[in-house]
Amino acid sequence: TLTIKKAPLTISANSYTIKYGEKLPNFSCSYTGFKNNETYAVLDPRPSVKYEGGDRPVVGTYTLTPEGADARNYEISYADGKLTVNKAPLTITANSYTIVYGDTLPAMEYSCKGFAYDEDESVLTKKPHITYAAGNHPDAGRHPIKVSGAEADNYEITHVDGILHVEKALLTVTARPDTIVYGQDRPALAYDIQGFVLGQDTSAIQR
Numbered sequence: 024t025l026t027i028k029k030a031p032l033t034i035s036a037n038s039y040t041i042k043y044g045e046k047l048p049n050f051s052c053s054y055t056g057f058k059n060n061e062t063y064a065v066l067d068p069r070p071s072v073k074y075e076g077g078d079r080p081v082v083g084t085y086t087l088t089p090e091g092a093d094a095r096n097y098e099i100s101y102a103d104g105k106l107t108v109n110k111a112p113l114t115i116t117a118n119s120y121t122i123v124y125g126d127t128l129p130a131m132e133y134s135c136k137g138f139a140y141d142e143d144e145s146v147l148t149k150k151p152h153i154t155y156a157a158g159n160h161p162d163a164g165r166h167p168i169k170v171s172g173a174e175a176d177n178y179e180i181t182h183v184d185g186i187l188h189v190e191k192a193l194l195t196v197t198a199r200p201d202t203i204v205y206g207q208d209r210p211a212l213a214y215d216i217q218g219f220v221l222g223q224d225t226s227a228i229q230r
Contacts, residue, residue, distance in 0.1 A: 044139020
């Protein structure tokens with residue numbers, strides 16, 4: 024009597040890593056133990072992979088369990104895999120603005136880029152806050168608008184600062200006309216300046 028026992032075959036669910044919001048992979052298996060150059064084609068039925076994380080898994084680790092395979096010549100054992108869902112990148116940027124010296128400051132706002140699915144700012148567990156330190160009447164130049172503090176369960180957040188560009192206000196200097204008779208002494212020349220803002224006057228002129 025020749026007794027042929029089933030050969031051991033291990034079916035392992037493959038493991039995957041995705042970012043939150045990415046499409047789920049097509050779960051598959053790897054095999055250890057086939058004989059005589061055989062492949063998974065000898066399995067009937069072939070294995071399926073059990074997964075219970077749903078179509079939109081949140082950040083975390085999920086077990087992938089192979090099951091349901093059979094083969095005449097193999098004693099099958101199974102090994103679980105895992106699906107790792109990492110945080111998705113989300114960029115929160117402070118908006119930049121351009122104003123003229125003396126203008127009213129704009130409302131400082133921010134924009135978000137990178138939300139998955141149909142999500143929006145409502146998923147932020149902490150809202151970002153904007154810090155602006157140049158005062159209500161900033162001088163001409165570039166002033167940083169800083170954004171920070173946002174948090175979300177499923178997102179890795181990058182904060183990007185904005186800039187307030189303050190352009191110089193326009194002053195118009197007009198020479199006053201004058202009239203003399205030939206031979207008279209030249210009068211003192213004068214001018215008028217228009218365009219001062221914020222209650223300023225000629226004392227703001229450096230030279």
